[in-house]
Amino acid sequence: MANGVILEGRGLSKAFGALRVLHDVSFEVRTGEVLGILGPNGAGKTTLFNLVSGDLRVDSGELAFAGQPLVGQPPYRRCRIGIGRTYQIPRPYVGMTTFENLLVAASFGGGRSEAECYAWCAQILRDCELSDKANRSAGTLTLLDRKRLELARALASGPKLLLLDEIAGGLTDEEGRELVSLIRRIRDRGVTIVWIEHVLHALLAVADRMMVLNFGEKIAEGVPEDVIKDPEVRRVYMGVEG
Numbered sequence: 001m002a003n004g005v006i007l008e009g010r011g012l013s014k015a016f017g018a019l020r021v022l023h024d025v026s027f028e029v030r031t032g033e034v035l036g037i038l039g040p041n042g043a044g045k046t047t048l049f050n051l052v053s054g055d056l057r058v059d060s061g062e063l064a065f066a067g068q069p070l071v072g073q074p075p076y077r078r079c080r081i082g083i084g085r086t087y088q089i090p091r092p093y094v095g096m097t098t099f100e101n102l103l104v105a106a107s108f109g110g111g112r113s114e115a116e117c118y119a120w121c122a123q124i125l126r127d128c129e130l131s132d133k134a135n136r137s138a139g140t141l142t143l144l145d146r147k148r149l150e151l152a153r154a155l156a157s158g159p160k161l162l163l164l165d166e167i168a169g170g171l172t173d174e175e176g177r178e179l180v181s182l183i184r185r186i187r188d189r190g191v192t193i194v195w196i197e198h199v200l201h202a203l204l205a206v207a208d209r210m211m212v213l214n215f216g217e218k219i220a221e222g223v224p225e226d227v228i229k230d231p232e233v234r235r236v237y238m239g240v241e242g
């Protein structure tokens with residue numbers, strides 16, 4: 001693995017029965033960057049995250065995190081070594097408060113002791129602007145706050161690498177800007193981010209590089225200005241010919 005690369009995938013493939021979802025995808029994520037992932041619905045983006053987090057097993061290919069092989073490691077272990085993720089459909093424990101949700105993530109996901117957890121989670125609530133909702137039941141939060149909580153839960157496990165799966169959808173422009181500034185702050189604290197997003201202007205506001213998938217194959221990669229001008233990307237993702 002090259003220096004400065006926190007996550008590396010080589011020749012990753014995944015199929016569900018006859019449906020080939022990822023085919024021979026290779027990529028690198030550099031330490032400290034925000035890598036955006038674009039692609040039409042069904043391109044295999046979430047499946048790629050599931051392979052990295054361990055929610056799904058790879059059919060073939062290799063994954064390495066900070067130089068250590070990931071394939072074969074269970075999801076909880078990947079979380080403990082520093083891979084955090086959010087889900088497209090937020091998965092809070094709706095019967096618990098916002099703060100309790102973080103405590104679970106910090107203790108079970110991050111392996112922190114009870115003594116450490118309170119101050120750690122209180123700081124994350126502040127960072128994610130959720131302190132005033134600490135004692136609210138997670139099921140009663142607004143959409144923006146549910147997204148903040150989804151981020152906060154991922155942060156509570158203490159990730160070095162954060163995988164964000166379509167976190168900006170459904171927000172107003174103002175809410176989207178708030179979320180983007182939160183993601184920037186997380187990046188500025190040294191967390192490497194890979195972000196799958198259809199809300200292109202949100203992704204463009206933060207991404208250092210982008211990678212585009214189509215039918216399970218990587219069709220483009222590079223700095224955002226070049227990727228969004230790529231004729232193949234414009235054709236498959238934006239529906240623009242020529």
Ligand SMILES: Nc1ncnc2c1ncn2[C@@H]1O[C@H](COP(=O)(O)OP(=O)(O)OP(=O)(O)O)[C@@H](O)[C@H]1O
Nearest residue numbers: 016019021039040041042043044045046047048088
């Ligand atoms: N567990 C599964 N079993 C069977 N098929 C699946 C499974 N998970 C995903 N798929 C299929 O694999 C394909 C890729 O799905 P995936 O969720 O990775 O796409 P995506 O690029 O994230 O799409 P979207 O932008 O709509 O979220 C889709 O056709 C989907 O229906």
